[in-house]
Amino acid sequence: MTTDTRTRIHQIIAEQAMIDVSDVSDDAVPADLGIDSMGVVEAIFAIEEAFDIQVPFNANAPDKTAFDLSSVGSIVAAVERLVAEQRG
Amino acid sequence: MRRVVITGAGTVNALGRDVPATLAAMRGGVCGIGPLDIRDVDRLAIRIGAQVRDYDESAHFNRQQIALFDRYTQFAVLAAREALAQSGLEVSGDLAARAGVILGTSGGGLNTQDENYRAVYEEGKNRVHPFVVPKLMNNAAAAHLSMEYDLRGPSFTVATACASSNHAIGQAFQFVRAGLADVMVTGGSEAMLCFGGVKAWEGLRVMSRDTCRPFCATRSGMVQGEGAGIFVLESYDHARRRGADILAEVAGMAMTSDAADIVMPSRQGAERAMSGALRDARLNPEDIGYINAHGTGTAANDKTESAAVAHVFGTHADRLAMSSTKSMHGHCIGATGAIELLACIMALRDGVIAPTANWQEPDPECALDIVPNVARDAKVTAVLSNAFAFGGMNAVLALKSV
Known part of the structure; x- marks a missing residue:
């Protein structure tokens, strides 16, 4: 599960940043990969679609969300938690 | 260049069905935001808006008009009635050719689009009402004002999203100032509070789920509203000659x-x-x-x-x-x-x-x-x-x- 989730998120981030998936690592910061605020919103949409979950995120206060976007690894962890919570 | 003044104002919005009611609400700091009353609201994540509530189109328009007037056109027509009445202008004859209408809208007849997409895609219908196109088009509201008030000069619609009205009013102002027209009806109209109209905004993740708090540390985003504001602009000399009450100068x-x-x-x-x-x-x-x-x-x-x-x-x-x-x-x-x-x-x-x-x-x-x-x-x-x-x-x- 973890590997699949991580792989899929790495693919989503790579596609959003228009880079090769091999250049995405868990310690990478989305902004450093070239993902701006619009890119974050689009990536979250892709994650919601891929995992059939609802991600709590308001673009007005990206720092206040419970969804930790500080690194690719934190996104993987947050998605795993949401999948566990929302799919039971 | 000629001076340009406003001699009539009209509105429909969540705060009131006319200008006096709207200004009274603004004076009282009344917030018109509340739960949305629209079809399929339970499938929306954003369920609030500043809606024109308890609105009954049949109280204002007959069957033939309703067949042609999307909600956004209805708002424009109602607001224009108030604005033209206040201005005291009777447009006819030579003045008609020197009078026009420029309106702003972003979504145009979005309710009509939403309802008819639903009919053909969701409900599988293969036939839509014959007036869908003239009802949904973005210049419908301006067209109906032109017909209603015999405005035979320059008329069109401006779409610059959230600045549409200001672009429209600015353009109408310049037409009168430069002498291309003596009277311009202008403003904007919007009725985007339908399932598709809210769902699209929801996707952008900038909408508030509680209320709109501009310039406040605890702000949580924007809240959609709906309505129209319509004004009568005319040259200062024209307004003075006929003894009109001038509301303000643009x-x-x-x-x-x-x-x-x-x-x-x-x-x-x-x-x-x-x-x-x-x-x-x-x-x-x-x-x-x-x-x-x-x-x-x-x-x-x-x-x-x-x-x-x-x-x-x-x-x-x-x-x-x-x-x-x-x-x-x-x-x-x-x-x-x-x-x-x-x-x-x-x-x-x-x-x-x-x-x-x-x-x-x-x-x-x-x-x-x-x-x-x-x-x-x-x-x-x-x-x-x-x-x-x-x-x-x-x-x-x-x-x-x-």
Whole structure:
């Protein structure tokens, strides 16, 4: 599960940043990969679609969300938690 | 160049079905935001809006009109009735050819689109009403005003998202000022509060689920509204000759483009629009007593707009009042500038500055006098009305008392 989730998120981030998936690592910061605020919103949409979950995120206060976007690894962890919570 | 004045105003919005009711609500700091009453609201994540509630179209229009008037056209027609009645103008004969209508809208007949997409895609119907096209088209409202009031001069619709009304009013102003027309009906209309209209905004993740709190540290985003604001503009001489009651003078305007980002506003674009409007109106920054802010309640707008005002007005920024009435009537998108112009006229004519409602605590990045929660009496002789749209398209109007 973890590997699949991580792989899929790495693919989503790579596609959003228009880079090769091999250049995405868990310690990478989305902004450093070239993902701006619009890119974050689009990536979250892709994650919601891929995992059939609802991600709590308001673009007005990206720092206040419970969804930790500080690194690719934190996104993987947050998605795993949401999948566990929302799919039971 | 000719002086241009406003001699009639009309509106329909969540705060009221006419101008007196709307201004009374603004004076009282009333918030028109509440639970949305629309089809399939349970499938929306955003379930609030500043809706024109308990609206019965059959109370205002007959069957034939309803077949042709989308909700946004209905709002425009109702607001125009009030504006034309107040102006006392009877357009006919030679004047008809010198009169036109320029309206702003963003979604046009979006309810009609939504209903008919639903019919063919969801319900599998293979036939739609024959008037779907003339009902949904973005120039329908302007067309019906032209027909209703015999406006035979230049008429068209402007679509610049959230700045549509200001672009429309600015264009109508320039037509009268330059002598292309003697009378222009102008403003904007929007009815986007339907399932598809809200769902699309939801996707952008900038919408609030609680309420609209512009310039407030606890802001959580924008809230959609709906309605129309319609005005009668005419040359000063024309208005004087016929003894019309002049509500305000449109003194100047400026349009700028950020040429930068499709959604993120630029401080420079906003600054150039405000300083351009001042220049066009031959006003000094110190002349401005009130700014009706774009003030959407999003972090991106409120911080950028506050910084732009501080930069354009310098030390005077601390002395002028600036409020966002979107906190009360919601963000009426293509109609918002027109509805907000009512607050500008109220400041000039009645000496009352509409507040920024729902405000809780200061945001250090919006450190201006934003008239929190309570309306204020003030002597104001010149005002600005800001509109900064997605697409980086900005339009600022400058009004003076006469």
